[in-house]
Amino acid sequence: MSGRTSTVVKELDFPELPSPEVPTTAFDSIKVLNSSSENLRDYPFSMGEVFENLEISRRFPKSYLAKMKKIREDTAEFREKYILPNIEEIEKKVALDPDYFPYEIIKEGIRYRFPTLIIPEPFGGPGYLAAHIGIMAEELAVGSGGFATTVSVNMAQLITLFDPYLFAVYCKESIEAEKRGETIVWSGAITEPNAGTDRWDADFQNQTRAGLVAKKVDGGYLLNGAKIFTSNGSVARRSAMSAALDPNDCVGTGCLFVVKTDTPGFSIGRVERKMGQKSSATSEQICQDVFVPDDHRVGKIGVTARFTTLYLASSRGPVGAIGVGCGRRALQSLIQWAADRRNGQGRLIDQQALQITISNMARDLAAARSAYIQACMGFDDIASKLLSPWYVRMPLRLMPLSLLTTETFRKTVQSERGRDAVNRGVEWAFPDDKMMYLAGLAANAKVLGSSTGRKVAGEVMQIMGPDAADPKWGVDRAYRDARLTEIYEGTNQACAITNFKAMAGSFVETLGS
Numbered sequence: 001m002s003g004r005t006s007t008v009v010k011e012l013d014f015p016e017l018p019s020p021e022v023p024t025t026a027f028d029s030i031k032v033l034n035s036s037s038e039n040l041r042d043y044p045f046s047m048g049e050v051f052e053n054l055e056i057s058r059r060f061p062k063s064y065l066a067k068m069k070k071i072r073e074d075t076a077e078f079r080e081k082y083i084l085p086n087i088e089e090i091e092k093k094v095a096l097d098p099d100y101f102p103y104e105i106i107k108e109g110i111r112y113r114f115p116t117l118i119i120p121e122p123f124g125g126p127g128y129l130a131a132h133i134g135i136m137a138e139e140l141a142v143g144s145g146g147f148a149t150t151v152s153v154n155m156a157q158l159i160t161l162f163d164p165y166l167f168a169v170y171c172k173e174s175i176e177a178e179k180r181g182e183t184i185v186w187s188g189a190i191t192e193p194n195a196g197t198d199r200w201d202a203d204f205q206n207q208t209r210a211g212l213v214a215k216k217v218d219g220g221y222l223l224n225g226a227k228i229f230t231s232n233g234s235v236a237r238r239s240a241m242s243a244a245l246d247p248n249d250c251v252g253t254g255c256l257f258v259v260k261t262d263t264p265g266f267s268i269g270r271v272e273r274k275m276g277q278k279s280s281a282t283s284e285q286i287c288q289d290v291f292v293p294d295d296h297r298v299g300k301i302g303v304t305a306r307f308t309t310l311y312l313a314s315s316r317g318p319v320g321a322i323g324v325g326c327g328r329r330a331l332q333s334l335i336q337w338a339a340d341r342r343n344g345q346g347r348l349i350d351q352q353a354l355q356i357t358i359s360n361m362a363r364d365l366a367a368a369r370s371a372y373i374q375a376c377m378g379f380d381d382i383a384s385k386l387l388s389p390w391y392v393r394m395p396l397r398l399m400p401l402s403l404l405t406t407e408t409f410r411k412t413v414q415s416e417r418g419r420d421a422v423n424r425g426v427e428w429a430f431p432d433d434k435m436m437y438l439a440g441l442a443a444n445a446k447v448l449g450s451s452t453g454r455k456v457a458g459e460v461m462q463i464m465g466p467d468a469a470d471p472k473w474g475v476d477r478a479y480r481d482a483r484l485t486e487i488y489e490g491t492n493q494a495c496a497i498t499n500f501k502a503m504a505g506s507f508v509e510t511l512g513s
């Protein structure tokens, strides 16, 4: 550096930053849950979850594994036939017109029963549970994370499980639509303009005012307000929407509605122009005096926080699976690419440095996959328990859907006593300790799957350099798609907080010792 005098760089004079507000959840304010399961009493220190997993897998019937294999094969076939040959064209169309939605390909999914996945066998559906949805999500995401999201979000219909009448009504509707060769798309709308993370965490819900307010009127409710970032938001015909009767008390007066999107006053706001998951339409949903009849309110008032936790316990595993699928796409591309590429030392695939990198990526993906399978199986174990007693199975087999959708059945299950009974059933099946354990597993699975998928795709991009942008490899798409899985269904930070709260019971003992 001759000719130059080296100068000591002066410390930059930044203006004083305002002291940041540190989000705080006082440990003593966390509901401490001592697990009723011997195995899980000291989770994560006792390895009890290992025994729990083994016991759970012994309880499943053979058909559970058979269905896993079936959905994996079906979805892989759908991906190769319909997604991969069309995804580039779809992404281009969406980039020009965010309103474009690949209906024609979504309709091909009817043969694979994508719109009726969660409908139990006695009702005419394939009866898939969370692990099957997770496997489907991973296989679809290898083709397109956006497609995986579009198909998985139909699971929002699951929210009607908290009201057996509505569940039967919408199972019937979906099955009949399937027979006609139609798809009824669902969305689940929780996030609001001034509340994202705060809406997705049961304990944070009261920290903000509700953005969708329900007012009781004769025969039903009037909904006013907006939801944002709703997947399938602009294409859904049914939307499961959370609202509150008192905007200042989201927990005490929170309620869920099934809203038909052709109801007067319902409209679609902005359809987001996204970098990733372009084949999933994300939009605002706006309600201006939208009338929802009483019979379309799901469950009791004031249980939305619990519903949200339970829903996330089932849905976050499959989101992790989408991340794994994106990472898998990138890794597969890297291997094919490295088999043809050479540097001065020869073929890249022969070189140990790359072999180690590939091995590390595959290991991380396998760990993330185990996490989502574990989370989903934990949830399915309880879901199956709900459906297994003879007094549940018998009526399901003997009573056709037409009987469960009668006015008499509706009056019984939607009476205050009926709603109380359903609530007690859910509390019995998913007691707080079990629910939070499952919520923690699902949160971990979502974080592991999404961050691994994004990380693997990012590393592959760096190794492949400009080639990664070649559409034939799908690597940049995998990165863009995986990135969103770190955000939706509650950000990864929100998931980490859920998991911390789930383990707090064990920490009390550790703190005391």
Ligand SMILES: Cc1cc2nc3c(=O)[nH]c(=O)nc-3n(C[C@H](O)[C@H](O)[C@H](O)COP(=O)(O)OP(=O)(O)OC[C@H]3O[C@@H](n4cnc5c(N)ncnc54)[C@H](O)[C@@H]3O)c2cc1C
Binding pocket: 023, 153, 188, 189, 190, 191, 195, 196, 197, 198, 200, 228, 229, 230, 231, 232, 274, 277, 282, 484, 487, 488, 489, 490, 491, 492, 493, 494
């Ligand atoms: C593609 C896409 C699809 C989506 N689909 C749906 C859908 O179908 N239905 C739906 O209801 N919503 C959906 N969402 C919304 C999504 O769930 C929210 O974006 C997410 O919950 C985060 O909320 P936010 O965007 O308001 O961010 P914020 O809540 O404002 O968070 C901003 C940042 O601050 C962090 N943060 C916030 N609070 C805390 C805290 N207490 N402690 C530590 N960190 C914190 C967050 O982790 C994040 O990094 C979707 C979003 C996207 C991008």
